[in-house]
Amino acid sequence: MAGMPVTHGLYDAFLAVARSGSFTSAARALGYTQSAVSRQVRSLEEEWGAELFERRPRGVRLTEAGRALLPHAEAVRDRLAAARAELTALRTLDGGLLRLGAFSSATAALVPRAQAAFRRRHPGVAVTRVEGPSVKHLGLVAAGEEDLAVVSPAVDVPPPPGVTLHHLLDEPMLVALERGHPSAGRRDVRLAELSGEEWIVGNERLEDTLFRPAVAAGFRPRTGLLAHDWIAKLGAVAAGLGVTLVPALAAASVRPDVALVTIHPEDVPHRRICAAAPGAPTAAATAFLGLLRETARELRAWGP
Amino acid sequence: MAGMPVTHGLYDAFLAVARSGSFTSAARALGYTQSAVSRQVRSLEEEWGAELFERRPRGVRLTEAGRALLPHAEAVRDRLAAARAELTALRTLDGGLLRLGAFSSATAALVPRAQAAFRRRHPGVAVTRVEGPSVKHLGLVAAGEEDLAVVSPAVDVPPPPGVTLHHLLDEPMLVALERGHPSAGRRDVRLAELSGEEWIVGNERLEDTLFRPAVAAGFRPRTGLLAHDWIAKLGAVAAGLGVTLVPALAAASVRPDVALVTIHPEDVPHRRICAAAPGAPTAAATAFLGLLRETARELRAWGP
DNA sequence: GCTAGACATTCGCTTGTCGCATGAGTGGGC
DNA sequence: GCCCACTCATGCGACAAGCGAATGTCTAGC
Known part of the structure; x- marks a missing residue:
């Protein structure tokens, strides 16, 4: 019970010999000499502690131990082939x-x-x-x-x-306004023009949000409405309860009854x-x- | 696609590294030095054509290729362990x-x-x-x-x-006789004493059977009844239709209404x-x- | 009895693998 | 901010393994 067999290129030799029934022809198939195959098989036999082939004058034949090992060796070979195919698919982006x-x-x-x-x-x-x-x-x-x-x-x-x-x-920020809002329809707007609005925000600490430069510049909006959800924020805007920031990437998915106007990047940075x-x-x-x-x-x- | 990986002791190293997340500790577990494990992993990576571990300052982590290979390597290890168990069972006569x-x-x-x-x-x-x-x-x-x-x-x-x-x-041959036969009950009998009997045989060419020496010596029995089956032969004997040879090993399984008598080995050899x-x-x-x-x-x- | 064919073995060389020592890079502690 | 501890990579020398070529040994068949 010396330990696990150490090499497995040997199993190719084992399988080739098992298939062909001869060391010589297996060697031809593998591109080795007969002596190499002979030693590989002997090495395997020592590792497994059993004769795998019965040597006969006209070739070899599997022993009981060889017959027992054969399906396992085939399984190992197939599993490694599967691994190789999977890694290839990974590399060629055909899988994974x-x-x-x-x-x-x-x-x-x-x-x-x-x-x-x-x-x-x-x-x-x-x-x-x-x-x-x-x-x-x-x-x-x-x-x-x-x-x-x-x-x-x-x-x-x-x-x-x-x-x-x-x-x-760099994504510009838009402000969502009620459709009837005086600034609705403008191309862009400065934040100061909207300092009187009720702002719907997701975070009470405005200095932790994109408003930081505006807060530093003295911007102090009313922030009575807190909402994390887009549906809730925009619903409130549509109902005329206030205004809110919308990232430009989300503009296309905003309900049609609110107006979106770009804010100058000095006020709310991209x-x-x-x-x-x-x-x-x-x-x-x-x-x-x-x-x-x-x-x-x-x-x-x-x-x- | 250079070809199939050649060695597999390397897979032990791969598995140990994958488990421990470090070349150094895997080397300790395997009884190798860190440099040996490092080179084994590198060798595997060259064989498979992909990095298997991402080297990080505090150890290594499996790459995508490594994650893909891991279950295959485990399957190979388990399959080889199963093979080893099977061969051991064969050797110790616990299986097979x-x-x-x-x-x-x-x-x-x-x-x-x-x-x-x-x-x-x-x-x-x-x-x-x-x-x-x-x-x-x-x-x-x-x-x-x-x-x-x-x-x-x-x-x-x-x-x-x-x-x-x-x-x-060497198995003696017995002759099966009708229970009432004059020779029934004797310890042994010479074939010449039975030359007048009707012999039930399985093969018409007596010289191809155990009768050969007897035939050579002039024994020419009547062989009117041919039967290959034991049941048929002994049924005929029990009915008094003739006599037949019975190998000693089958004596115990002969129906009780026929008598068995040993034949001298010079007449019908063992x-x-x-x-x-x-x-x-x-x-x-x-x-x-x-x-x-x-x-x-x-x-x-x-x-x- | 001899020959042909198959596996085993010996020899010399190449290649691979190991341990040891060292180098390079990074994150944490002082 | 600097240094240290820890990691993996690498150069080096020694040893072992594996190879091809040639030779030996055995058996079936003519």
């Missing part, structure tokens, strides 16, 4: 899995478009997508539990080690949108990143 | 299959007794038994399709190459009964051969 993450409003247009293009080109690759806050996705990518994520990282917080950010686009990739991105992640860039370029057609 | 052959009348007492003893000692070994003429079994053993056979080979015909005969016993084993008998066959010898010794209690 892409674990995607994205923050919420990126899933309105940017990610779905890229995902559709990806599926057209690589239908064999399965894609899973998880929504969530950017910080969470950065952690998941760093931990190797996501292959790629679309995030909107804070400018002053460096990405976790092992994660590289790829800038995709939101930086990046792809977060691990240090060693998978082939699928790299391909998807390319499609994300492409989609971002198309979407960038909104700016001046 | 013994393919047995025997000529018809050996299955009356000799083989079943040995088989029962074998099953008591090695209940894990499955035994299959096929009846048939001795020549057929000799061929099957030579062809490796039977592991052991009990045969009654012709004295002047050598066994096929690769088959060795192990003498078990039948040689042997075990036929291949050149490299299996462990089970060797064990069974020992039990056959033992059983034969017990059964030999009939002769002088």
